[in-house]
Amino acid sequence: MSNAENFEDVVKSRRDEKVAEFDLIEKNVFHRLHSLLHRTPALVPLIVLVVACVVFGLINANFWRISTLSLIFQQIGIVGILGIAQSLVVLTAGIDLSVGAMAVLTSVIMGQFTFRYGLPAEVAIAIGLAAGTMMGAINGVLVARMRIPPFIVTLGTWQVFLATNYIYSANETIRSQDIEANAPALQFWGTAFNFAGARVTLAVVLLIVLVAIMAYVLRHTAWGRHVYAVGDDPEAAELAGVPRKRVLIQAYALAGFFCGIAGWVMIGRFGSVSPSASTGILGNIQAITAVVIGGISLLGGRGTIVGMFLGALIVGVFEMGLRMAGADAQWTYLLIGVLIIAAVAIDQWIRKVSS
Amino acid sequence: MEPLLKARNLVKRYGRVTALDQCDFDLMPGEILAVIGDNGAGKSTLIKALSGAVIPDAGTMWLDGAPIEFSSPNDARAKGIETVYQTLAMSPALSIADNMFMGRELRRPGFMGNWLRKLDHKAMEDFARKKLSDLGLMTIQNINQPVETLSGGQRQGVAVARAAAFGSRVIILDEPTAALGVKESRRVLELILDVRSRGIPIILISHNMPHVFEVADRIHIHRLGRRLCVVDPKDYTMSDAVAFMTGAKEPPADVLAA
Numbered sequence: 367m368s369n370a371e372n373f374e375d376v377v378k379s380r381r382d383e384k385v386a387e388f389d390l391i392e393k394n395v396f397h398r399l400h401s402l403l404h405r406t407p408a409l410v411p412l413i414v415l416v417v418a419c420v421v422f423g424l425i426n427a428n429f430w431r432i433s434t435l436s437l438i439f440q441q442i443g444i445v446g447i448l449g450i451a452q453s454l455v456v457l458t459a460g461i462d463l464s465v466g467a468m469a470v471l472t473s474v475i476m477g478q479f480t481f482r483y484g485l486p487a488e489v490a491i492a493i494g495l496a497a498g499t500m501m502g503a504i505n506g507v508l509v510a511r512m513r514i515p516p517f518i519v520t521l522g523t524w525q526v527f528l529a530t531n532y533i534y535s536a537n538e539t540i541r542s543q544d545i546e547a548n549a550p551a552l553q554f555w556g557t558a559f560n561f562a563g564a565r566v567t568l569a570v571v572l573l574i575v576l577v578a579i580m581a582y583v584l585r586h587t588a589w590g591r592h593v594y595a596v597g598d599d600p601e602a603a604e605l606a607g608v609p610r611k612r613v614l615i616q617a618y619a620l621a622g623f624f625c626g627i628a629g630w631v632m633i634g635r636f637g638s639v640s641p642s643a644s645t646g647i648l649g650n651i652q653a654i655t656a657v658v659i660g661g662i663s664l665l666g667g668r669g670t671i672v673g674m675f676l677g678a679l680i681v682g683v684f685e686m687g688l689r690m691a692g693a694d695a696q697w698t699y700l701l702i703g704v705l706i707i708a709a710v711a712i713d714q715w716i717r718k719v720s721s
Numbered sequence: 722m723e724p725l726l727k728a729r730n731l732v733k734r735y736g737r738v739t740a741l742d743q744c745d746f747d748l749m750p751g752e753i754l755a756v757i758g759d760n761g762a763g764k765s766t767l768i769k770a771l772s773g774a775v776i777p778d779a780g781t782m783w784l785d786g787a788p789i790e791f792s793s794p795n796d797a798r799a800k801g802i803e804t805v806y807q808t809l810a811m812s813p814a815l816s817i818a819d820n821m822f823m824g825r826e827l828r829r830p831g832f833m834g835n836w837l838r839k840l841d842h843k844a845m846e847d848f849a850r851k852k853l854s855d856l857g858l859m860t861i862q863n864i865n866q867p868v869e870t871l872s873g874g875q876r877q878g879v880a881v882a883r884a885a886a887f888g889s890r891v892i893i894l895d896e897p898t899a900a901l902g903v904k905e906s907r908r909v910l911e912l913i914l915d916v917r918s919r920g921i922p923i924i925l926i927s928h929n930m931p932h933v934f935e936v937a938d939r940i941h942i943h944r945l946g947r948r949l950c951v952v953d954p955k956d957y958t959m960s961d962a963v964a965f966m967t968g969a970k971e972p973p974a975d976v977l978a979a
Binding site: 401405587591592603605606667 | 774793794795798804806808809810811812813814815819820823824825826828837838839840842867870
């Protein structure tokens with residue numbers, strides 16, 4: 367080799383430098399906080415939640431009563447389940463604007479199949495859940511196979527599902543008394559029991575169980591890791607052997623299934639089946655709010671279901687706490703708006719790893 | 722000696738562009754075969770065909786004399802062919818252990834694994850730690866560190882360790898030193914020689930002629946979508962190789978591919 371080609375010989379002989387060692391000496395408190403949040407992004411909503419609870423408790427001692435807390439949980443029941451659906455999709459770096467519409471349409475399907483076609487309520491519920499899964503799968507196929515951006519797909523299906531809901535139901539509400547008399551299974555999740563002196567509905571238990579199940583699935587199963595990998599870097603995931611399209615379709619379909627469950631819970635919560643329930647229009651925004659405040663990155667691949675649950679709780683706590691403090695309801699929206707922006711700002715900061 | 726991995730007449734077209742034009746390929750057991758070629762010569766497509774990431778339009782491949790057909794990278798991996806892509810194919814937010822086992826996770830034995838599909842995080846972490854220290858790569862303290870907190874050399878190390886851990890027949894390295902500093906490159910080259918000493922043949926794609934001439938046993942020169950010739954680095958200089966690769970010089974008839 368000529369001299370010009372020997373330029374690397376120096377490093378061949380002189381080898382005292384460490385090349386690929388992991389040094390974990392974190393430089394200062396700031397760095398330590400950064401790497402802590404990097405590992406557990408759900409800490410942010412947890413801190414916000416604790417602070418909010420303490421502050422509202424100081425303002426009004428009644429805030430800490432079991433009955434108040436139970437009411438907060440009941441109010442976030444539907445948003446929480448929609449939030450699970452939304453989390454699945456957002457973790458794949460997508461977004462699902464149709465979650466609320468799917469929930470309302472499935473609740474209408476459950477109601478109409480029972481009352482219009484005279485099917486047993488249990489069968490109608492199963493059909494409703496299957497319909498929710500189908501609708502989710504349609505979103506998934508459009509995103510994964512037709513390569514249409516998730517925002518566009520679900521912006522479209524949101525309108526389609528909501529319009530279908532009005533057309534199919536002829537905008538007709540099924541009354542609470544009729545359901546109670548003829549198909550109590552539809553109202554199952556509204557069943558209340560007594561817990562430590564407070565009235566708690568089964569929907570609250572269901573939400574907590576579903577959050578626990580999905581936290582397990584995402585953390586401890588291969589499929590859960592694949593959801594993260596697909597959201598993090600789709601090409602890398604595919605090269606590493608993850609069936610990207612299949613995982614995407616499954617995530618959207620599972621989100622649809624959870625929307626079906628939310629539709630069933632809605633009947634228990636409101637008593638009646640109403641095609642014009644506000645969930646159809648606001649459900650997606652509320653679910654996205656819970657997801658974002660909960661520290662799940664809209665860019666995909668980061669965050670946890672537990673974080674989303676905390677995010678939903680924060681919204682519930684703010685609504686309740688401010689109402690008990692006698693503040694104008696608009697303060698809630700103002701503060702939630704600030705929280706959303708703060709949460710995304712923190713997410714951006716957490717992503718800057720090399721700082 | 723029979724080639725371990727052999728391909729004949731591979732064709733791949735993207736629209737009007739022919740990336741592989743009746744391309745042949747031979748990898749002998751236990752060797753380091755460098756693949757060099759100008760940008761756009763079709764090296765990447767060839768490598769992707771061998772690793773299952775691209776399905777050729779025509780042509781045949783053999784592993785150990787048996788015809789093989791891949792429809793996904795998983796098929797190639799199942800046959801013991803592992804690839805380290807230039808992009809490394811790692812999920813930045815996931816941990817080292819998660820990345821090493823992506824797509825081939827281990828499940829717990831018994832009820833938890835079979836029915837609740839629970840992953841065996843501990844077994845995967847132990848295996849990842851063992852493989853990394855086997856290769857003398859690094860003293861890892863936290864195998865659960867996200868990959869994005871690692872330096873370029875460390876990431877490359879993890880990717881090579883992943884390939885070496887699972888690649889029982891062939892390891893393909895696409896530009897392993899392109900993104901690295903001089904010292905880090907040196908470490909990776911040693912790693913490559915170390916893997917060969919375990920008897921696993923390596924396909925090395927690189928633009929770095931000094932690196933190629935230092936470690937390769939044979940050099941496959943790719944030009945215009947096909948194999949132009951295969952040369953022995955001891956018989957030719959780097960400038961010869963570059964001249965063949967760019968078409969500035971015709972290779973002598975005895976090394977020309979049939």
